[in-house]
Amino acid sequence: MKLSALFAATTLALSLLTPLASAATACGAAATPIALIQGEGDRSPFVGQTVTLEGILTLDARGQGGFRGFYLQQADDQTDDNPATSEALFVYSRRHQGSRGQRLRVTGEVKEFHGLTEIVKVRELEVCGPGTLPEPIALQLSGAGALEALENMRVSIPSPLTVIDSYNLARYGELTLAPQDRVIATEYLPPGPMAGKLDSSVNGQITLDDGQGKRDPRPVPWPPEGLGADNTVRTGDTLRGVRGVLDFRFGQWRVQPEPSPDFIATNPREPAPERPGGSILRVMTLNLANLFNGDGRGGDFPTPRGATTESAYRQQQARLVSALTAPDPDILAVSELENDGYGEHSAAATLARALGSQWRYIRTPGKDGNDAIRTALYYRQDRVVPVGQAERLTSGPFHNTGRPPLAQAFRLRNGKESVRVVVPHLKSKSCRGATGPERDQRDGQGCYAQRRTRAARAIADWLDRLPAQGAIAGTLITGDFNSYTRETPLQLLQKRGYTSMVAHYHPCTPEQCRHYTYRYKGRKGSLDHALASAGLAGQVVNAVTWRINADEPRSLGYQSDIAPGSVGPWRSSDHNPVIVDIRL
Incomplete structure (x- = not known):
């Protein structure tokens, strides 16, 4: 253990002998090191026990829509030499004391919550004064085992990352990132065990979260100015300066960012391909994508598939006409x-009239x-x-x-x-x-x-x-x-x-x-x-x-509330x- 003073060394020695310390003692007294609580595996050896610990508050997620807690990390001068143990954990508490950069003393129970080591049932929470934020650890995306040892710690990813998925962007404020864009294996390999294994692997990817635990955040947090019809983030775009707290929630490794990374449009929208000359x-x-037009007269919505209202259908068709005619x-x-026939009010006939x-x-x-x-x-x-x-x-x-x-x-x-x-x-x-x-x-x-x-x-x-x-x-x-x-x-x-x-x-x-x-x-x-x-x-x-x-x-898309007037x-x-x- 690398300690800054003899007092700190004595404190640590005592804590190793008596890990279940009481919070009644003052700041700086015996406390259980966070690394000891985390342990070397994916499950804390202290689950169900009450511990007292001290650390620096690195990210506060107690605000409205947050995770109802904060992240606590051991100060840099009190970390151990074991690369297999994390120096941080999540404290689940609505107690309001403490702010980012302050040193806190906490007593509570250790729990594993869907793979995340955290402190719950907080009995005591004391502000010990100002502290120094731990320096972010440079993170190289590889396997999940390497990430486990950095759970809840401040990290930075020095290399640029590519957006590979935005499926949950508007629903949960998430983007999936990886060192490079990824290709479906059977696009270049014949079907077989290798192709199946490649497509099921999630190694080397990470989720950029928004520090919020609520659904349907508005405005949508990414890109930083807010997602909109003319302000998009596309898969294939690049992010630089990704850093924050490494978190594990809902079965995924993720970064709760601080501050926002830089978004670079490396996969920009392009005009329609030009026609070659000649014959x-x-x-x-x-x-x-399921173009259904109700009864063709403005009624019979919602349809079995596609648009649920006439206005949504009209927007869907307007976008499709723009796409189909531009090239x-x-x-x-x-x-x-x-599939409703060929009459005047059929989907086929209605689309033909819209095309021109x-x-x-x-x-x-x-x-x-x-x-x-x-x-x-x-x-x-x-x-x-x-x-x-x-x-x-x-x-x-x-x-x-x-x-x-x-x-x-x-x-x-x-x-x-x-x-x-x-x-x-x-x-x-x-x-x-x-x-x-x-x-x-x-x-x-x-x-x-x-x-x-x-x-x-x-x-x-x-x-x-x-x-x-x-x-x-x-x-x-x-x-x-x-x-x-x-x-x-x-x-x-x-x-x-x-x-x-x-x-x-x-x-x-x-x-x-x-x-x-x-x-x-x-x-x-x-x-x-x-x-x-x-x-x-x-x-x-x-x-x-x-x-x-x-x-x-x-x-x-046309069914969302984010770009309702878009017809491009x-x-x-x-x-x-x-x-x-x-x-x-």
Whole structure:
């Protein structure tokens, strides 16, 4: 033990012999060292016992909405030489005495509260006078074991951190951070134990909290000026100067900051990709995130999915129209559109009118399946012409289940070659109702991987049977596959001659993945794809994603109270669109 004076050394020796000291003695008398209370494991050896301790108040969380307590840390000149023991703990108390930087003497009972060592049932709390705040310990993010020894202590993270998840930003004031952005394993690895292990690991990440224990904080604390429609924090952005108290709550290691870190927009919002010159067919794919329009006359809200009010629906549609029209596409391949026919008041017809007078949509009445949602194709009738008859696959795995894929050939008005555009929307990874082999096999693919694979095989077989309609350049299968690039459905289609164009032009590695369509639990990858047949791939001049949705906080969506008047493309869905340019 490194002590500053003989008196302190005597105090410590006595405390080791009598750890359950009384608070009746004055400040500076025998007390139990905090490191001894914490112990070397993840559980205090003094649980259930009453102890007296002294330390510096480093962070006060007793205010309104706080954690009803404060953090107490041993002064720097009284810490031990054991790197396996923490020098701080949390004191659960509403007693008002003491402020940041003061030395306190506390008597209370030791408790483990969901993994956090704390003092409860405080009997005595005495202010011993001013103290010196302990210096923050430089923290390198690695495994949980390394963090346990710094629990409740002041820390600083010298390296910049990347925002990898903002799911709980508006609900609990949290951002998940890591040394670098993270990629879904099956975006670059085949399914298997290694992919499953990588995707389940949370090592090396930490949560930036807001020092509050309440739900739905308003204003939302991050970024520091408050989250808003024009003041966002996106996954992929960088934070510098993260420091504060290392805390463990709700199963996560987190930093209760002091002061606020610096936010750097390293993943800024970008304009829509420009169209190449010349004779180009631009196809854009987007999951509409359950676009339901009630009865089409302003009533029947809430709907089974999507918007709960007419005003929310109008905002949802306005955002989607902004997103769908900004890249100036010729064809729109969409999914999660309400499956309510093709009449004047249907969701399909209402969206077409909102897109503009030049937009039309493909109709396949009686073939759209019995799911609540469907896929659809829209096209600019002043630029492109449908060729032949539209088809839907309603047999095999799409007989009475699933969402039948839609196929339609198009050509430019002044052109001769056509492109067959096929829009699938395969079964999601949600495990609801999954049994037997459809359950999560822990190989990185989630639930229903076999069902998605059967669907992919059926689509390939179906396309082999469809007759060519005119001078066809090839086929583009584009939609929401609910499968990342190296997963079995995509690999099956690749073997059948269909190449992912985004992965071809912008392949993902663990270190680099600039084009993706989805984020899930702190990792990014592509669930949405544009697969070109062998004959068409050579005519694709570019394929990109437009990162308008997946990186934005979900709390900026149309259903939130934070950006109710926004009509721009940002967070119009939870998927990023895919844009493919084909030279014909």
